[in-house]
Amino acid sequence: MHTHPLKLITIIAEPVLEARITTELLALGATGFTVVDGRGEGSRALHAAEIPGVNVRIESIVSATVAERIVEQLAIRYFTDYSVIAYVSDVAVVRGAKYETPLGKEPR
Amino acid sequence: MHTHPLKLITIIAEPVLEARITTELLALGATGFTVVDGRGEGSRALHAAEIPGVNVRIESIVSATVAERIVEQLAIRYFTDYSVIAYVSDVAVVRGAKYETPLGKEPR
Amino acid sequence: MHTHPLKLITIIAEPVLEARITTELLALGATGFTVVDGRGEGSRALHAAEIPGVNVRIESIVSATVAERIVEQLAIRYFTDYSVIAYVSDVAVVRGAKYETPLGKEPR
Numbered sequence: 001m002h003t004h005p006l007k008l009i010t011i012i013a014e015p016v017l018e019a020r021i022t023t024e025l026l027a028l029g030a031t032g033f034t035v036v037d038g039r040g041e042g043s044r045a046l047h048a049a050e051i052p053g054v055n056v057r058i059e060s061i062v063s064a065t066v067a068e069r070i071v072e073q074l075a076i077r078y079f080t081d082y083s084v085i086a087y088v089s090d091v092a093v094v095r096g097a098k099y100e101t102p103l104g105k106e107p108r
Numbered sequence: 109m110h111t112h113p114l115k116l117i118t119i120i121a122e123p124v125l126e127a128r129i130t131t132e133l134l135a136l137g138a139t140g141f142t143v144v145d146g147r148g149e150g151s152r153a154l155h156a157a158e159i160p161g162v163n164v165r166i167e168s169i170v171s172a173t174v175a176e177r178i179v180e181q182l183a184i185r186y187f188t189d190y191s192v193i194a195y196v197s198d199v200a201v202v203r204g205a206k207y208e209t210p211l212g213k214e215p216r
Numbered sequence: 217m218h219t220h221p222l223k224l225i226t227i228i229a230e231p232v233l234e235a236r237i238t239t240e241l242l243a244l245g246a247t248g249f250t251v252v253d254g255r256g257e258g259s260r261a262l263h264a265a266e267i268p269g270v271n272v273r274i275e276s277i278v279s280a281t282v283a284e285r286i287v288e289q290l291a292i293r294y295f296t297d298y299s300v301i302a303y304v305s306d307v308a309v310v311r312g313a314k315y316e317t318p319l320g321k322e323p324r
Contacts, residue, residue, distance in 0.1 A: 003287065003304060010199075012142055022257070032301075034228055034256035034271060040142035041130070055142060061303065071111065071202050079203060085140075087169065087199040088111060091226075091303040094287050095295060118307075120250055148250035149238070163250060179219065179310050187311060193248075195277065195307040196219060 003092035006099055007067035011058040011074065012040070012085040018056045021078075025058070028073060029066035031099055034059050042083055061091065061099045111200035114207055115175035119166040119182065120148070120193040126164045129186075133166070136181060137174035139207055142167050150191055169199065169207045219308035222315055223283035227274040227290065228256070228301040234272045237294075241274070244289060245282040247315055250275050258299055277307065277315045 036057045078084040144165045175196050186192040252273045294300040
């Protein structure tokens with residue numbers, strides 16, 4: 001199978017954070033993302049701006065290096081004040097090269 | 109990367125089962141869940157209450173122990189009468205501790 | 217856990233391709249699929265028929281053999297002209313037998 005091992009990072013957050021998180025993903029080296037609307041129930045207290053139960057699921061395929069950078073930044077920026085869930089899984093991506101920001105090129 | 113190895117359980121079911129399955133997930137030790145609406149086509153006969161092609165995708169991050177318990181109960185309760193799909197995958201979760209029900213504490 | 221190791225193939229594509237791709241999945245040996253609507257931003261130029269940012273996420277659980285066949289065909293049929301993303305991950309499926317097309321039986 002002509003695939004490349006990469007990381008799929010999934011971030012579940014309240015909808016008010018969508019634009020901020022996706023902008024940060026691109027700034028941290030992701031070359032794209034997808035977003036799906038969902039609902040749910042979690043174990044943490046709700047933030048004041050949150051509509052109970054409504055969330056967005058943001059996903060991005062990135063290199064292991066970019067995944068680590070995103071996870072670190074999410075923990076610093078959101079985990080104290082917002083009910084953000086983030087997890088990383090291994091995926092085999094068809095035509096994986098396009099998910100790598102070239103060395104020496106500024107991430108978007 | 110400051111992540112913890114946990115299990116992501118995904119359950120695809122007809123919408124009429126959403127409230128029942130999510131209540132059971134919490135009773136079996138999950139600390140939360142997310143739900144996304146979808147559509148699809150499967151290989152099994154439709155249940156009488158099912159709108160053809162419409163489904164919900166229920167996801168929950170749990171420990172390996174809770175994942176096993178959920179899978180066993182789903183098989184017993186739904187797989188004979190309903191077109192339920194369930195699968196488990198490995199994920200590396202940021203701040204994984206909050207997905208564990210403390211020992212000696214009643215699961216919600 | 218009574219599960220079977222199978223492959224989850226995820227295809228993210230512009231909505232106009234949904235019917236064509238899901239028909240091909242079944243023809244290539246998949247026994248079913250689910251579709252969720254999403255939005256996103258990618259690194260490639262848009263196709264003329266594409267509404268910017270709107271996509272569908274098509275998922276199917278298949279054997280490793282069928283996954284390889286689907287990945288090869290997707291690369292041949294779509295990757296030159298369309299902004300299709302495809303990746304494969306490992307899942308442990310409850311009642312995995314129903315995702316296998318029996319040997320000697322024509323795939324749907």
